[in-house]
Amino acid sequence: MGINAVTGLVDFAPERIVRVWIKAEGARLEALARRLEEAGIVVESASDRALDRLSGGIRHQGVVAEFRPREPIEDKALVELLDHSVEPPLLLVLDGVQDPHNLGACLRSAGAAGATAVVIPRHRAVGMTPAGRRAAAGAAEQVPLAVVANLARTLALLGEHGIWRVGFDSQAERRLFGAHLEGPLALVMGSEDRGLRRLTRERCDELVHIPIPGPQDSLNVSVAAGIGLFEAVRTRLSR
Numbered sequence: 001m002g003i004n005a006v007t008g009l010v011d012f013a014p015e016r017i018v019r020v021w022i023k024a025e026g027a028r029l030e031a032l033a034r035r036l037e038e039a040g041i042v043v044e045s046a047s048d049r050a051l052d053r054l055s056g057g058i059r060h061q062g063v064v065a066e067f068r069p070r071e072p073i074e075d076k077a078l079v080e081l082l083d084h085s086v087e088p089p090l091l092l093v094l095d096g097v098q099d100p101h102n103l104g105a106c107l108r109s110a111g112a113a114g115a116t117a118v119v120i121p122r123h124r125a126v127g128m129t130p131a132g133r134r135a136a137a138g139a140a141e142q143v144p145l146a147v148v149a150n151l152a153r154t155l156a157l158l159g160e161h162g163i164w165r166v167g168f169d170s171q172a173e174r175r176l177f178g179a180h181l182e183g184p185l186a187l188v189m190g191s192e193d194r195g196l197r198r199l200t201r202e203r204c205d206e207l208v209h210i211p212i213p214g215p216q217d218s219l220n221v222s223v224a225a226g227i228g229l230f231e232a233v234r235t236r237l238s239r
Contacts, residue, residue: 001060003028008138014039016067021046023062058131072147088184089116095200096125096191104135105222111139113229121151155203158186167196167204176208181235187228189221
């Protein structure tokens with residue numbers, strides 16, 4: 001649900017859309033309704049009450065879509081994805097993120113940065129929910145999401161495949177700016193409240209922090225992920 005999320009589906013995976021309910025009032029919704037109809041997608045007019053019921057209380061902005069979601073991948077498929085990557089892989093690894101909006105925002109940043117995949121653990125972390133898909137604004141269908149049983153083991157596997165693993169830790173001595181961000185790379189972020197778990201931290205090749213000169217002592221994980229991803233993009237483009 002949501003204008004950006006449904007627009008993202010039309011952009012990246014229109015074949016997955018089954019049907020859409022929409023209250024086509026206002027320029028953005030009217031334009032979206034025309035795009036859906038031009039794509040041959042079944043569009044039904046719906047009232048606010050009907051959309052509220054369909055969305056389960058999540059803010060829908062006048063549009064809800066039923067679709068076949070992209071299935072997450074596991075370790076084997078992740079390795080195959082890395083092996084077939086033309087450019088040096090760029091991964092975002094999230095260790096125990098709990099908020100679906102944060103996961104969705106991280107996916108959106110990963111999509112914008114051209115990341116190869118986002119990796120999350122199967123347990124003790126949020127999975128992809130309607131709220132997360134809305135926050136991802138279509139990136140959930142663009143960026144592969146790897147859901148793994150053992151994150152520490154997956155990080156070790158990434159290291160064996162030549163991926164440099166950079167963990168974000170507010171107590172790390174080295175700053176992000178100037179860290180090794182070239183070549184095959186995985187940026188590893190911790191959970192909102194606890195940061196990186198011990199085994200996750202031990203699997204990283206390098207630990208860095210984002211300098212925060214202001215009075216706040218931390219950043220939202222999705223903000224930190226965006227900063228890290230685009231510092232990696234900047235580094236790659238400058239070289």
